[in-house]
Amino acid sequence: MAHTEQAASTLQSGAAELGRRRTFGSVMRQAGRLANRNKLGAFGVLLVIFVLGVAILAPWIKRYDDNTQFQTANPKFNPTANPLDIAQDPELGSPHILDRWESPLGGDHWLGTDAYGRDLYARIVTGARLAVIIGVGASVIAVLSGTFVGLVSGYFSGKLDLIIQRLVDAIQAFPGLVLLMLIVSVMDQPSLFLTVLALGFLGFAVSVRIVRSSVLAVSQTAFVEAARSYGAGDFRIMLRHVLPNVLASVLVVFSISIGAYILAEASLSFLGLGPADKTTWGKMVNAGRNSIDLHPWESVLSGAAITLTVLGFNLAGDAIRDEVDPRLRGR
Amino acid sequence: MRDNSNYWTRRAASSRVSRRRVIGGAAAAGMGAAAFGLVGCGDDDDDATPTTAAGTTAAGSPTAASTAAASPTSAIVDGGIARSVFLGGSQFDSVDIHRGQRDEVGWLSGSVLSKIVRFSNPDAGDLEADLAEKWETPDATVYTFNLRKGVKWQNTPLTNGRELTSADIKWHVERQQAGKLVDGSTPKFRFQSDYAGVKVETPDAYTVKMTLPAPNGTFLIRQAAFFAGVPNREATEKFEGSHTTLTEEAMPGTSGYILKQWRTGKDIVLQKNPNYWDKGIPHLDGAINPWGLFEDPNAHRLAFEQKLVDAWSSPDASLTKKVIDENKANMGEILTGISNTVFMHLNVHKQFKDPRLVKAMNMAVDRRALIQSFHQGLGQVSGAVTWLQEGFAIKPDDLIKLPGYRTDRAIEIKEARELWNAGGGPALGEVDIKGVETWTSVWPDTYQIIAKMFNDALGVSQFKSTKCTYNDDIIPNLPKGEYPNWIAWTNAVNSPDPRRDLYSSFHSKGSQNWSKVNNPALDKLLDEALVTADLTKARALVLDAQKILMENAMYGAVILYNYISRSARWNYAHAPLKTQPAAGKPGAGYWNTAGAHLAFKQSWLDPKDPSYSDAVKNRKLG
Numbered sequence: 001m002a003h004t005e006q007a008a009s010t011l012q013s014g015a016a017e018l019g020r021r022r023t024f025g026s027v028m029r030q031a032g033r034l035a036n037r038n039k040l041g042a043f044g045v046l047l048v049i050f051v052l053g054v055a056i057l058a059p060w061i062k063r064y065d066d067n068t069q070f071q072t073a074n075p076k077f078n079p080t081a082n083p084l085d086i087a088q089d090p091e092l093g094s095p096h097i098l099d100r101w102e103s104p105l106g107g108d109h110w111l112g113t114d115a116y117g118r119d120l121y122a123r124i125v126t127g128a129r130l131a132v133i134i135g136v137g138a139s140v141i142a143v144l145s146g147t148f149v150g151l152v153s154g155y156f157s158g159k160l161d162l163i164i165q166r167l168v169d170a171i172q173a174f175p176g177l178v179l180l181m182l183i184v185s186v187m188d189q190p191s192l193f194l195t196v197l198a199l200g201f202l203g204f205a206v207s208v209r210i211v212r213s214s215v216l217a218v219s220q221t222a223f224v225e226a227a228r229s230y231g232a233g234d235f236r237i238m239l240r241h242v243l244p245n246v247l248a249s250v251l252v253v254f255s256i257s258i259g260a261y262i263l264a265e266a267s268l269s270f271l272g273l274g275p276a277d278k279t280t281w282g283k284m285v286n287a288g289r290n291s292i293d294l295h296p297w298e299s300v301l302s303g304a305a306i307t308l309t310v311l312g313f314n315l316a317g318d319a320i321r322d323e324v325d326p327r328l329r330g331r
Numbered sequence: 332m333r334d335n336s337n338y339w340t341r342r343a344a345s346s347r348v349s350r351r352r353v354i355g356g357a358a359a360a361g362m363g364a365a366a367f368g369l370v371g372c373g374d375d376d377d378d379a380t381p382t383t384a385a386g387t388t389a390a391g392s393p394t395a396a397s398t399a400a401a402s403p404t405s406a407i408v409d410g411g412i413a414r415s416v417f418l419g420g421s422q423f424d425s426v427d428i429h430r431g432q433r434d435e436v437g438w439l440s441g442s443v444l445s446k447i448v449r450f451s452n453p454d455a456g457d458l459e460a461d462l463a464e465k466w467e468t469p470d471a472t473v474y475t476f477n478l479r480k481g482v483k484w485q486n487t488p489l490t491n492g493r494e495l496t497s498a499d500i501k502w503h504v505e506r507q508q509a510g511k512l513v514d515g516s517t518p519k520f521r522f523q524s525d526y527a528g529v530k531v532e533t534p535d536a537y538t539v540k541m542t543l544p545a546p547n548g549t550f551l552i553r554q555a556a557f558f559a560g561v562p563n564r565e566a567t568e569k570f571e572g573s574h575t576t577l578t579e580e581a582m583p584g585t586s587g588y589i590l591k592q593w594r595t596g597k598d599i600v601l602q603k604n605p606n607y608w609d610k611g612i613p614h615l616d617g618a619i620n621p622w623g624l625f626e627d628p629n630a631h632r633l634a635f636e637q638k639l640v641d642a643w644s645s646p647d648a649s650l651t652k653k654v655i656d657e658n659k660a661n662m663g664e665i666l667t668g669i670s671n672t673v674f675m676h677l678n679v680h681k682q683f684k685d686p687r688l689v690k691a692m693n694m695a696v697d698r699r700a701l702i703q704s705f706h707q708g709l710g711q712v713s714g715a716v717t718w719l720q721e722g723f724a725i726k727p728d729d730l731i732k733l734p735g736y737r738t739d740r741a742i743e744i745k746e747a748r749e750l751w752n753a754g755g756g757p758a759l760g761e762v763d764i765k766g767v768e769t770w771t772s773v774w775p776d777t778y779q780i781i782a783k784m785f786n787d788a789l790g791v792s793q794f795k796s797t798k799c800t801y802n803d804d805i806i807p808n809l810p811k812g813e814y815p816n817w818i819a820w821t822n823a824v825n826s827p828d829p830r831r832d833l834y835s836s837f838h839s840k841g842s843q844n845w846s847k848v849n850n851p852a853l854d855k856l857l858d859e860a861l862v863t864a865d866l867t868k869a870r871a872l873v874l875d876a877q878k879i880l881m882e883n884a885m886y887g888a889v890i891l892y893n894y895i896s897r898s899a900r901w902n903y904a905h906a907p908l909k910t911q912p913a914a915g916k917p918g919a920g921y922w923n924t925a926g927a928h929l930a931f932k933q934s935w936l937d938p939k940d941p942s943y944s945d946a947v948k949n950r951k952l953g
Contacts, residue, residue: 067783069704079738080727083711083718087666087895087917090648090708094699095738097708115647116704116776189797276771276778276798287776290628291647 038322044315051309055132058125063110066126066279069117070109071096101295112297114287120298124305127281131262131309134196138261141200143254146207151246153208154215155238164208171205177267184273192275195268199261210253214246221245248324256317259310266306281306411936412950413618413904414640416631421599421622422769424802426581427574428562429507429520432806434671434823434924437558439593441927442601442618443584444560447476447500447539448551453923454909456827458555461928462495462585463539471546471864476500478537483606485583489565492606495585497533503561504531504541512571519810524835524842525553546862548869549831557825557925561585587613587931591952596622600952607931614935617952628773638946641904646773648707648897655899661942663912667896668719668922673701674821675764676805677887679846680812682762686883687754693735693884694747695788698891705774710894712736715880716829716873717893719922722866723829723873725881733881735889744788751789765799767819781818809845818891823924830860830869833876836888846886853879903940903947907933 035042054061064070074097078085081092091097098117102109111120153164171179183198184190190198218224219242227237268274269282281302288298417435425431428440448466451459463476478497486492508526511517528544543550553559563583570581579590587607592600599620603613621640628646632654635643642665645651655664677683677692702710714736716724730736737743751757764785766777778796785794799805799815808814826832835841838857839849853876860872880886897917900906907929912918921929936947 065783067779069700069780071700071703077738079731081711082727083668083893083895086711087709087897090706093708093711094703095740096700096703098703100707116780272772272775276766276775277782277795279779283775290645291650294647294650294653 034319034323038319040315041319041322044312044317044319047308047312048316051128051312052132054125055129058129062122062125064119064122066122067118068122070099070113070119071117072099101291101297104297104301111301114284114298115291115295120284120301123279123284124281124301126279127284127302127305128309130192130275130278130280131265131306133192134199134265135258135262135309135313137196138199138203138265139254139258141197142203142207142257142261143250145200146204146253147211147243147246147250149204150208150211151215151238151243154212155219155234155242157216161212165212168205168208171202172209176202177264180264180268181271181273184268190268190273190275192278195265195275199264202264203257203261206257207250207253210249211246214249215242218242218245252317252321252324255320256314259313259317262313263306263310407614407905407935408938409614409935410616411938411947412952413615413906413934413936414621414950415618415642416621416623416640421620422800422802423577424806425574426570426577426593427567428558428560428582429522429567430518430574431558432521432809432822433801434557437823437825438924438927439590439599439620440558440560440562440582440584441586441925442588442930443582443586443590444562445482445495445584445586446559446561447554449555449928450923450926452921453555453926453929454827454921456552458551461555462500462561466551472543474541474543474551476539476541478539479608480537482585482608484563484585485589485604486606487566487580487583489569489580490563490583495561496536497539498536499561499564500539501531501533502564504529506567513568514571520842521558522553522835522842524838524840525550525831527840546864548860548862548864549826549828552826552828553831555925556831557823559925587928588618591617598622598953602952609931613931615930618930618934619950619952635899635901638901638942638944641906641947642898642900644896644898646705648709651897651899658899661902662899663902664917665898665900665908665912665920666917667898667920669820669894669896670717670719670824670922670924671820671822672713672717672824672893673819673891675816675818675889675891676814676821676845677816677889678812678814679887682759682816683887685754687750688756688759689884689887689889690734691747691750691754691756691789692785693889694743695751695785696735696889696891697740697743697784697788698736699738700784701780702892702894704780705777706894709897710892712892713890715877715885715890716833717824717890719824719893720827720829722827723870725874725877735881735884747788748790751791756789757791757793760793762794763816764794764796765804765815765817766796767805767817768798768800770819771798777818809843812845812847814845821888821890824893825923825925827923828869830857830873833857833873833880834861837876837880837886846888848886850879850883901940901942901947903937903943905933905935905937906930 035045074091074095076089076091077095078092079095086093099109099113100115100117102113104110104112104120106112109119109121111124114120114123149164153161174182180198180202183201184195187194187198224237224241227241232241265274265280266282266285269280270286272286274280274282284302285299285306288295288300288302292299417438421435422433423431423435423439424433425436428436428444431437431440446461447463448458449461451457460479462478462482464479466474466476468474478495478500482495483492484490484495504526507520507523508529510520510523530542532540532542534540566581566583570576570578574581577593577595579593582590582593584590584604585608587604587609588601589604590600591602592598599622600617601619602617603615607613621634631640631643632645634640643651645654652664655662675692675696677689679689683689683692698712702708702712711718712730713719714725714730714733718724718727725733731738734746735743762785764781766781771777778798781796782794786792799817805814805817824832834857835843837844837848837853839854856872856876856879860869860876863869863872907926908918908920910919937943938948
């Protein structure tokens with residue numbers, strides 16, 4: 001039995017390039033070579049590193065609380081002003097005037113302020129954290145659940161596979177955003193966790209499909225046959241021989257789908273279906289559009305943040321796919 | 332014979348026509364109140380249209396409406412279809428006006444159902460005839476109404492276009508009084524307490540005699556106020572079991588318009604009633620309220636710019652101003668005191684049982700900051716009686732000395748924290764002050780702003796804010812005392828006289844006393860205020876009642892402020908206004924939402940105006 005395991009491992013070692021020990025210098029040199037070979041991919045990775053850095057460091061670098069409303073004392077305040085006078089001069093009614101719609105680079109607020117006098121830089125940095133949590137969280141849920149179900153479906157095939165694949169068909173038959181809106185609407189109060197869960201559910205079907213097809217291919221390989229012929233159990237074969245050989249596909253799905261989840265959450269928030277009590281980029285784009293012809297900054301800056309982040313994850317995901325797929329490597 | 336409208340005429344004459352009163356202008360733009368929300372620099376033009384029957388108004392004295400209206404600019408043209416939207420979407424909760432709680436029901440019914448009497452100037456309280464051609468009060472407890480002959484119900488299979496008679500009025504009053512449906516069940520009726528003990532007699536088909544158990548200074552005005560329309564018996568009873576399902580069949584009317592379409596998700600279509608007793612009006616062929624368009628401010632703006640609606644108001648008042656300034660030749664600016672008071676309702680049966688917590692919240696909420704945040708400063712704080720009801724409200728000089736209204740936030744916060752801690756606030760755990768969806772669809776950042784405001788003010792981190800809806804979470808749960816804590820608009824102020832509403836909300840026998848207030852001293856003041864016809868005395872009693880209310884933070888029904896809406900309106904669209912926009916000066920509309928009938932005379936579309944276009948001309952009722 002032990003010999004059989006060794007034989008199978010030897011066979012699969014050519015397929016899985018995992019677990020090699022490398023020094024930091026060699027890693028950096030290889031990264032440099034990869035960056036030189038795939039400049040767009042390198043740009044994507046840099047963007048991802050930047051966004052992850054911002055997200056991780058958000059509490060320390062955001063300067064202000066994202067919901068603090070900045071205001072200035074108002075010498076014109078007249079607490080007994082009648083409403084007609086206030087209608088003619090709204091500054092009469094309040095002891096403080098909100099610092100609304102300050103322009104970027106104009107003062108203390110690097111990116112200006114929004115309609116409620118809140119610092120846009122703080123809100124975008126906070127939004128980055130939310131975007132990463134949602135993107136990575138949903139991707140983890142989708143990939144973990146999809147990998148497990150795809151593994152089982154592909155490995156056992158037969159009726160079980162048929163049932164699982166028809167369920168996946170049913171999920172995929174719905175337009176993604178519509179299904180997402182349906183799920184979130186049913187939730188009534190879409191919290192951050194529930195939003196992540198809904199997005200993960202949506203991505204689950206895609207993950208199942210991709211992992212299953214990889215499993216089907218790997219299941220036919222000689223080392224799996226060898227392991228099976230020497231009496232290895234299904235669970236052991238799946239875990240020790242099949243799974244390591246589909247991890248490359250899983251990694252690609254994981255990295256590419258993060259951008260898609262961030263975009264999907266932004267769409268939900270834009271439509272008012274995201275986590276209502278959180279600062280999200282989609283919500284900022286929506287809030288800013290009401291006055292976009294007067295004050296474009298909120299929508300433009302939060303929209304740019306979404307674009308660059310999604311671009312970064314997509315380019316990085318493409319680069320990973322190029323590297324792990326021998327057919328694409330070096331193109 | 333004594334004409335009872337003299338009371339209000341005296342009131343109007345004795346009250347200065349203040350600037351505040353003038354600015355308390357029609358919520359029409361978003362409100363859909365008068366003229367289905369059609370805001371216009373309307374031409375009052377009483378001369379050009381048939382007037383109501385003689386002897387019905389205040390002894391022939393000019394009403395505030397006619398004196399306030401601007402001089403006619405052009406002859407009224409009949410025809411055309413107005414289009415506008417309701418503030419806060421289209422959350423109708425009932426087709427039964429006796430049971431409806433949502434303001435949309437009141438607004439819409441105002442165009443369809445006639446009242447016994449109605450306002451000629453809703454803000455001043457001047458009355459005129461509607462179904463009652465005339466009325467008299469032999470003493471302070473007896474009202475005899477002589478009904479107009481020949482008033483026909485809209486011809487439907489249920490009504491067969493029969494004549495409205497005194498039996499309809501008797502049923503209208505007695506049904507609300509009994510609060511009972513045909514099947515014997517007793518759901519909540521909106522104004523049940525208003526009719527307690529009233530005896531209704533019908534000596535003939537056109538005479539109704541109502542005998543009150545005691546004098547009531549607001550009884551007549553109640554007949555003209557919000558939700559006072561007389562519904563059709565056959566239709567109302569047929570749809571009692573399905574009253575939350577919208578259908579135009581459920582509300583056949585006798586007023587200027589008839590409902591052609593009233594279905595969830597579809598345009599609300601009103602058509603001129605060809606059999607309306609006041610011949611020659613309405614001037615419009617009809618009106619359309621697109622369903623829920625207001626919920627997307629940008630869609631609303633786009634619709635306005637394309638003249639798919641006649642008026643528009645942005646949540647960002649500066650944007651409305653910009654659009655008006657860029658189109659000065661074709662648009663007018665209307666300023667309107669919004670009668671839907673912004674309000675915080677704390678559940679005193681659950682988390683906020685301890686009065687100290689309610690008082691703490693009343694001080695923790697920063698009213699002026701909210702006006703800044705959501706209305707760019709266009710608004711003023713309101714006490715238990717809103718500033719729209721100037722004659723009865725606490726004067727601003729006195730109001731700013733009271734907790735929750737003081738200008739020194741440091742003192743407010745200090746005292747709020749002491750009360751919060753003393754009342755066991757920190758032990759409450761998570762406190763959710765919900766934002767109502769119709770509000771948060773306009774101001775989605777409410778959730779974050781509200782939660783932070785309370786957390787910062789009380790020095791805690793236990794507040795959060797999530798969404799709720801009137802129809803699902805609030806209205807059904809009010810009678811059960813299981814409503815959430817929430818912030819948004821409350822019911823529209825529907826009368827210049829707040830006595831009935833104060834009674835309804837805070838008297839131990841009030842039909843909308845959701846906080847179950849039971850304060851004998853307050854009851855006594857409200858009882859006395861309600862029965863007196865002496866306005867000076869009534870005001871003094873209401874002020875005393877307000878003192879109790881303010882001391883108790885309004886028992887959890889915490890009034891915050893009333894704001895002023897700046898709306899833009901195309902010049903071709905004329906509608907009821909108290910003052911017309913002039914060069915460099917905005918117009919002012921009626922804030923009171925009980926004047927929908929004013930649109931019959933004053934709403935019209937001017938095809939000769941340069942802003943008129945094919946988009947307006949080609950509108951169809953569908």
